[in-house]
Amino acid sequence: MILNGKSISRQIAIEEVLVYKTFSYERSIRKYEDEDTAEMQKQYNRTKELALKELNALEARLKQRGSDHADFVQAHREILCDIVMDKEIVKLISEKKLYPDSAITETYDKYIGVFSKNKNKLIQERAADLRDVLTRLLRCWHGVPEKTLSSLERPCIIVAEELLPTDTLSLDEKNIKGIITEKGGLTSHTAIIARSLDIPALLGVADVLEYVNDKERIILDGINGKVIISPTEEEIEEYQKQILKVEKEREITRQYMQKESVTKEGTKIDLRVNIASADIHHKEQIPYIDGVGLFRSEFLYLTQDEMPSEEYQFQAYKTVLQVFDEKPVVLRTLDIGGDKHVEYMKLPTEENPFLGNRGVRLCLANRDLFRSQIRAALRASAYGILEIMFPMVTSVNEFREAKELVMEVGKELDSENIEWDHDVMIGIMIETPAIALIADLIVDEIDFASVGTNDLTQYLCAADRMNADVKAYYQDYHPAIFRCLASLAETFQKAGKCLSICGELAGDPLAIPVLVGIGIRTLSQSLTSIAHSKQIIRNIDMEQAKELAVEVQQMKSDKDVLKCLKIFAENLSD
Amino acid sequence: MYSKEIIVSNPTGLHARPASSLVSKANSYESDITLQRVGEDDVYTVKSIIMLLALGLGQGEKAILAADGPDEEAAVNELAEFIAGLTE
Numbered sequence A: 001m002i003l004n005g006k007s008i009s010r011q012i013a014i015e016e017v018l019v020y021k022t023f024s025y026e027r028s029i030r031k032y033e034d035e036d037t038a039e040m041q042k043q044y045n046r047t048k049e050l051a052l053k054e055l056n057a058l059e060a061r062l063k064q065r066g067s068d069h070a071d072f073v074q075a076h077r078e079i080l081c082d083i084v085m086d087k088e089i090v091k092l093i094s095e096k097k098l099y100p101d102s103a104i105t106e107t108y109d110k111y112i113g114v115f116s117k118n119k120n121k122l123i124q125e126r127a128a129d130l131r132d133v134l135t136r137l138l139r140c141w142h143g144v145p146e147k148t149l150s151s152l153e154r155p156c157i158i159v160a161e162e163l164l165p166t167d168t169l170s171l172d173e174k175n176i177k178g179i180i181t182e183k184g185g186l187t188s189h190t191a192i193i194a195r196s197l198d199i200p201a202l203l204g205v206a207d208v209l210e211y212v213n214d215k216e217r218i219i220l221d222g223i224n225g226k227v228i229i230s231p232t233e234e235e236i237e238e239y240q241k242q243i244l245k246v247e248k249e250r251e252i253t254r255q256y257m258q259k260e261s262v263t264k265e266g267t268k269i270d271l272r273v274n275i276a277s278a279d280i281h282h283k284e285q286i287p288y289i290d291g292v293g294l295f296r297s298e299f300l301y302l303t304q305d306e307m308p309s310e311e312y313q314f315q316a317y318k319t320v321l322q323v324f325d326e327k328p329v330v331l332r333t334l335d336i337g338g339d340k341h342v343e344y345m346k347l348p349t350e351e352n353p354f355l356g357n358r359g360v361r362l363c364l365a366n367r368d369l370f371r372s373q374i375r376a377a378l379r380a381s382a383y384g385i386l387e388i389m390f391p392m393v394t395s396v397n398e399f400r401e402a403k404e405l406v407m408e409v410g411k412e413l414d415s416e417n418i419e420w421d422h423d424v425m426i427g428i429m430i431e432t433p434a435i436a437l438i439a440d441l442i443v444d445e446i447d448f449a450s451v452g453t454n455d456l457t458q459y460l461c462a463a464d465r466m467n468a469d470v471k472a473y474y475q476d477y478h479p480a481i482f483r484c485l486a487s488l489a490e491t492f493q494k495a496g497k498c499l500s501i502c503g504e505l506a507g508d509p510l511a512i513p514v515l516v517g518i519g520i521r522t523l524s525q526s527l528t529s530i531a532h533s534k535q536i537i538r539n540i541d542m543e544q545a546k547e548l549a550v551e552v553q554q555m556k557s558d559k560d561v562l563k564c565l566k567i568f569a570e571n572l573s574d
Numbered sequence B: 001m002y003s004k005e006i007i008v009s010n011p012t013g014l015h016a017r018p019a020s021s022l023v024s025k026a027n028s029y030e031s032d033i034t035l036q037r038v039g040e041d042d043v044y045t046v047k048s049i050i051m052l053l054a055l056g057l058g059q060g061e062k063a064i065l066a067a068d069g070p071d072e073e074a075a076v077n078e079l080a081e082f083i084a085g086l087t088e
Helices: A037-064 A071-080 A083-094 A100-116 A121-141 A189-197 A233-258 A282-288 A298-302 A310-324 A360-365 A367-383 A396-415 A433-437 A453-461 A468-473 A479-495 A512-518 A527-537 A542-553 A558-571 B016-026 B049-055 B072-084
Strands: A002-004 A012-019 A156-160 A176-181 A201-203 A217-221 A226-229 A270-275 A292-296 A328-332 A385-390 A425-430 A448-451 A498-501 A522-525 B002-007 B032-037 B062-068
Touching: A012 A176, A012 A233, A037 A071, A037 A083, A037 A100, A037 A121, A071 A121, A071 B016, A071 B049, A083 A100, A083 B049, A100 A121, A100 B049, A176 A189, A189 A201, A189 A527, A217 A233, A233 A282, A233 A527, A270 A527, A282 A310, A282 A527, A292 A310, A292 A522, A298 A310, A310 A328, A310 A367, A310 A385, A328 A425, A360 A367, A360 A396, A367 A385, A367 A396, A385 A396, A385 A448, A396 A425, A425 A433, A433 A453, A433 A479, A448 A479, A453 A479, A479 A498, A479 A512, A479 A542, A479 A558, A512 A527, A512 A542, A512 A558, A522 A527, A542 A558, B002 B072, B016 B049, B016 B072, B032 B049, B032 B072, B062 B072
Parallel strands: A012 A156, A156 A176, A176 A201, A270 A292, A270 A522, A292 A328, A328 A385, A385 A425, A425 A448, A448 A498, A498 A522
Antiparallel strands: A002 A226, A012 A217, A217 A226, B002 B062, B032 B062
16 A cells, blocks of 8 residues: 655655554443452552653663663662552552552652642652653553663654644664654755654655554655555565665765865855754764854743753853854744743634734843843853854844844843853744845844745744644745845845845755755755755756756746756756 | 750751652661650651641641650651651
8 A cells, every 4th residue: 555745855765664653541440340359559569660660771771772761660669669659559559449540640740739739849750750650551561561762672764644843852863763743844854853863754644644554564665755565575676776776876966065065157055054052973074064043942942841051052052053163053043932832831722823912022022031041041151153143133122132132141241250152143044934035124123034935934924833734835846935045135136234044945856956046155954955956956057047047946846946956956966 | 755856057958859768767767666756646657758748847846756666766866867867
């Protein structure tokens, strides 16, 4: 059986399926009548042993991988083996005749309640540990195997409805060979993760969960955008040959990594990377890239259980700046809201989160939060070349307000004799049609801008990029996007300011020639696509690219644009 | 029965890591071991992390550490010394 989806890279994977669904249960307290108490106690003990075994195995795997997240396992084990709770559960089973799962739920809930009401924050936080252990126990009681992406037993292809940022905080990078999701498009979180891991992914594969079973072998064909369920031996053999061929091509591409990023007649195109942290494999590649075009600072907030302190942020920013040394690092200030939730911030649920309180709006409404990030950033600016960029700006005033806050914080640091880079560049993301249309009115006040094409496309097309039903309306190649970019490029060129692109379009092999033709000279993308981008750029003839740019802006549909870009790409000779 | 008054001096108090260590140490003794906040009636077993957290002794608080059993003296003396030596 074959299902189709959108592929993010021309790679193939043949592996076992791991169906990823988080365990959920309905809370119910039930009494038993016919069953034997001793049997119920036995069931409880078996459940506990199973949970303990899981924790021990998890700890062993985490330690083997040298992870520093192994501490929580010990805390969970202590809770699981706690003698007081254990006695209470046993008593509820024998005296109140509660089923083991009900007795467990009742006891844990009692202490979760006690801890949550405690005045001390450290104790309140422990309630979350109790909840985790409770879920583990109930899952074991129901006989449902553990699903986690942080430590897997063997290589697999993950099949899920969709992966959320919280699912992907710690991924077992070694064993995840591919991702297939029912929802999401080329700009979804899953796509971003798959690109950074450099693995094939197929997105928007309708109803795939109904057709695949855990542990069965499937073929993910990223070249043709399809998944083959229950493949024949011949098919597997055929694809194994293809994998070798694809690997060879990728090897050729990798050789471009160390070459300079210039077009045929010598125009330099700066290639920067999008990052969430200072990744170790960036270090060796730094000589071949032109800095960081997008440092997504929100990942610091998403990976913590509480608001990261100024000091914690400072250390994180400083590390990145030191790793990139002489190359610029564009820090995007906190961009949450929209599809990114931070539980501990307790933000209200919005009807239209993409049109809601997100990005710089949220920061301007929560000054203390914003101030602590800016303080951390400015302090870090003494250790490298930092540039600060505000997301989701819609008007000149928002930028002025945000910049004023930066200046205030700077004065504060001066009065405390803390060093910071007084020439720090301050710019904006261009993601909203409003700011794109008045770019000429703000260009003199900002130092630079970067276009977030994912959001800009969704706002220009009025199509939610998370909503599968309007997928057809979210058009990466809508002519409006290219017209908008062309006009921005002209404005910034006249003003002599840098305009970069940091959305997925910047690393799209088909789009790169037209972006260069339009006049964009800085592209920021995931590290894994840099080598291929260099390969493309080195084959671009500037005159032809300019003609392409003009042509594309006159096309009437995204399909026409796509056809035209494909023809152009095919004619790029190596 | 043997007991001693202790005072919690480390900044985080008896939760998080210090509490975990205390529980695992307490479990190495045969005696029943308890803590009782000075001026309060409730007695909490030191062999349970849940109870220790529910008690939630913070920095500067005083409590009675008591043990009852064959190794009661050693238990109280050694655990009191452990609590006094906490710095975290």
